[in-house]
Amino acid sequence: MSPSTPRPGAHGTLITVAPTGAEHAKADVPNLPVTLDELVSTARDCERVGAAMIHVHIRGADARPTLDLGLLKETVAALREQTGLVVQLSTGGAVTDPESDRLRVLDALPDSASCTMGTVNFGDDVFLNRWEFVVELHKRMCERGIVPEYEIFDIGQLASLRRLLDEHGAPAGGHVHVDLVMGVPGGMPGDAETLVAALRAIPDGATFSATGIGRTSLPVMFAALAAGGHLRVGMEDTISYARGERVKDNAQLVARAAGLARIAQRPPLPAAEVRELLSVSTSN
Numbered sequence: 297m298s299p300s301t302p303r304p305g306a307h308g309t310l311i312t313v314a315p316t317g318a319e320h321a322k323a324d325v326p327n328l329p330v331t332l333d334e335l336v337s338t339a340r341d342c343e344r345v346g347a348a349m350i351h352v353h354i355r356g357a358d359a360r361p362t363l364d365l366g367l368l369k370e371t372v373a374a375l376r377e378q379t380g381l382v383v384q385l386s387t388g389g390a391v392t393d394p395e396s397d398r399l400r401v402l403d404a405l406p407d408s409a410s411c412t413m414g415t416v417n418f419g420d421d422v423f424l425n426r427w428e429f430v431v432e433l434h435k436r437m438c439e440r441g442i443v444p445e446y447e448i449f450d451i452g453q454l455a456s457l458r459r460l461l462d463e464h465g466a467p468a469g470g471h472v473h474v475d476l477v478m479g480v481p482g483g484m485p486g487d488a489e490t491l492v493a494a495l496r497a498i499p500d501g502a503t504f505s506a507t508g509i510g511r512t513s514l515p516v517m518f519a520a521l522a523a524g525g526h527l528r529v530g531m532e533d534t535i536s537y538a539r540g541e542r543v544k545d546n547a548q549l550v551a552r553a554a555g556l557a558r559i560a561q562r563p564p565l566p567a568a569e570v571r572e573l574l575s576v577s578t579s580n
């Protein structure tokens with residue numbers, strides 16, 4: 297593609313929903329989707345109102361986070377069968393998950409998987425992502441044709457991403473897409489100034505989405521849209537819709553993002569165009 301040709305999907309907005317995450321307890325957030333049925337039903341609702349990709353963390357029978365491979369495979373199959381969404385599995389898991397389990401996630405062969413570009417303080421915990429581990433994730437995704445989404449929690453991780461691409465080559469599909477995860481206590485702040493600073497360090501030709509944790513959700517969404525970026529929303533990242541008002545469900549967050557994307561004249565992209573945008577070759 298010549299430098300003047302706009303990338304497929306540049307006219308619209310990729311909306312990713314991250315419906316569950318690994319941090320909220322079902323007991324504290326009863327409307328959090330944790331069973332396979334709840335996840336698929338949320339995914340369908342979110343697709344209907346504008347989501348094109350789903351970032352998936354799964355829970356076990358006890359509603360706690362798990363990286364059980366059988367359940368991951370079942371989840372990928374169910375989402376493929378019952379939605380048209382691009383299915384992205386989290387390799388971040390929970391802060392307590394060992395590297396071996398996080399690498400094994402890739403054996404579920406999703407369309408895409410997250411790949412966090414470095415270690416970051418994560419509230420009172422540490423989200424550990426050693427360099428060798430990141431390289432291994434990147435290599436295994438290349439081997440399996442899984443398109444990575446590079447998760448960036450702090451600006452220095454963009455330097456690590458450039459190093460990764462320089463030393464180990466382009467990802468599966470050849471296109472680089474990053475997700476700025478902003479406002480994690482211990483990571484970069486979730487505000488417009490920081491988003492603009494991060495964009496200066498993004499690899500040439502890369503696309504980006506952004507998500508703001510907790511109360512940074514809206515400022516990050518507005519900043520990302522203004523800067524031509526894509527959006528991730530969902531109850532993994534925020535359970536509050538407005539001051540003093542809990543999120544009703546994930547579709548409520550997706551619908552709001554879709555409305556703002558339309559106002560920004562970059563309407564939500566359908567999943568087929570997102571596959572082109574991200575160079576995802578698996579089709580649904």
Ligand code: KMH
Pocket residue numbers: 317318319386387388389390391410411412418423447
């Ligand atoms: N749950 C966090 C520790 C990812 O999904 O790749 C990590 C996380 C990132 O959510």
Ligand code: ZN
Pocket residue numbers: 314317318351353386388389532
């Ligand atoms: Zn996640």
